[in-house]
Amino acid sequence: MRRFLWPLVALALVIIYPLVFTTPFQQRLGALILLYAIAASAWNIIGGYAGQVSVGHVVFFGCGAYAAMGAYSHFGLPPLAGIPAGIAAAVLIAAVIGVPTLRLSGHYFSMATIAVAELARLIVTNVEFLGAAVGLSGPTVPRTVFDLSFISALPYYYLFLAVLLITLGITWWMANSRMGFYLRAIKDSERAARSLGAPASRVKLYAFMLSAGLTSVAGALYAMIVGFVDPESGLGILVSVKMLIMAALGGAGLLFGPLVGAAILVPLEEISNNLLGGKGAGLTFVVYGAIIVIIARFQPGGILALINRLWAKRKTPKTPDTEAAAGASNAP
Template sequence: MVSRMNTKIFDVKNLILGALCVVFILLPIVPGALPSSFTTHVWILILLFASMSQAWNILGGYCGQVSFGHSVFFGIGAYGAGLAVVIFKSAPWPGMVLGAIVAAIVAILISWPVFKLSGHYFAIATFAIVEIFNRLFMVWYFKSPITGYQVGGALGLDYPLVDEGWKMFTWYDSKTGYYYGALLLFILVFGVVRWIERHRFGYYLRAVREGQETAESLGVNSTAVKLTAMGVSAFLTALCGAFFVQYNFRVDPPMVMSLDMSMKFVLVTILGGSGTLFGPLLGAAVLIPLQEYTRAFWGGLGGGVDLMIFGLLIVLVVIKQPRGIMGIITDVIRSIKKRKGM
């Protein structure tokens, strides 16, 4: 019994995740590890997109419900923090939490009818949801009863100058604060997913993914499982959106509620390996440096080059190894074990 408990506590995934967290924590304080502000920026985006994709992975990877509508929840979280700072002149934290709660509620409400669809019909419905919310926020008009400031729909929200520090989660001269903020978000999201993996709910998710009818015949309430997965996924996605707006100092509907943003959730996860703990991190570690460095080296052309290369990578991965980079790593490990006779 004791040995089994020790195996559970000190299993390989937990050790790897813990080691990654230690490395990320030490990275900014090691001289030369992050030589420039741009390098720090790239690491921040890797952690952010890994967290975003991992939040999507709960629903799309573990539960098998491929959604292209997660940019809606991302945008609600972004507007939650943005409204708190710009409209109500407060710290972003209450807006972050409230935005995440609202995103979870909206996700459950819109998912109730949508989950009656399956396969590509479900995916098409989520496309439509993005367009609906994008148009709603484009024409949204709101006047603050406190400051009189108006939300200008398509114009979005521009952040005012505020005091630096953790209270307002804002820094101007250094990106180190944002880096540690992204790291905390990364630890939270990956910790939640790791907990789900090891507990009953995670088995329910995988059962629904492998066969909804079979899971229901064994007593699993597939509707409740999918709605719970959607709510948790939307909540974590909204927190990522709140971080995004704090980091960019502005938000508008095309910036956060777009099909382009929704596709990034999906493609990063598929590239790394959907339904796996480390797949979203591997996908982000490939896509983000590719995206940022091609834009830095080739200017405006980089925006097209990175997408072409990324598209080619997706095609190769889907053809050669549908399980993504994690599948390739698993095959290599198995091959090495066979050679060694293990």
């Protein structure tokens, strides 16, 4: 049971964080870390565990965000009420685009998902019902509690934490089920997995749909805390890339990898913007880009893989996480 010790300590720290760091900005920063951790963890299911590098996940993110804002601006419902529709839309779209694109290997799959995401952005920009180029907004002044429009980031923080725990729980359950076993086999070698009788196409599709549904929840939560979505912020390719680099930087294919990635990148982005952004000289991204390059150069498997390796050196018995880490760096 000792393997549960550190996750529990980490959980306790996460729960205490906003009570220690009490300024509104710090609490919002915490909430955003959790939000991006949800999105990156959702991406991790298909991108990390199954090794299918989707650069089009923003489509599912957008489903959630638009469903939440649409519920409010078209039907006067709380944005929360849009979540089921968002999940349904995301899962459906995942099924429709997954069948043809998941057949594609490696970079072709990535390229196809980029094309799908750009297509979605271009189409939504021309759809009046979805606010076209102007976008949709949520309630600024809450009508009831269910509008989830708060001044403080504290309620968002714990809401996001709960959703993150559910996401990680689902991921953990999936990783340890037969499906997770198949996915890892497919990631190592799809041909070998198929020849051993793994239903590769079906399993990949299920993972894609699961990942899509969870990503759409992240999108809905994003729209709620920001109170606005437009084609660029809800369907721009940069949002996909963000999910991807957070998972990759933390450790793709590891349960806590995306969380570690978000916990590094979100504060890095915000703090460098706070310190350098106002100068207007572009230095924020010089620093941000340089740090990403350095991490990729010296730790291609992600930060968590490094931590796990150092940990494993201290204690020889292997934990499942380090095995997964080894799997991640073996990938082509």
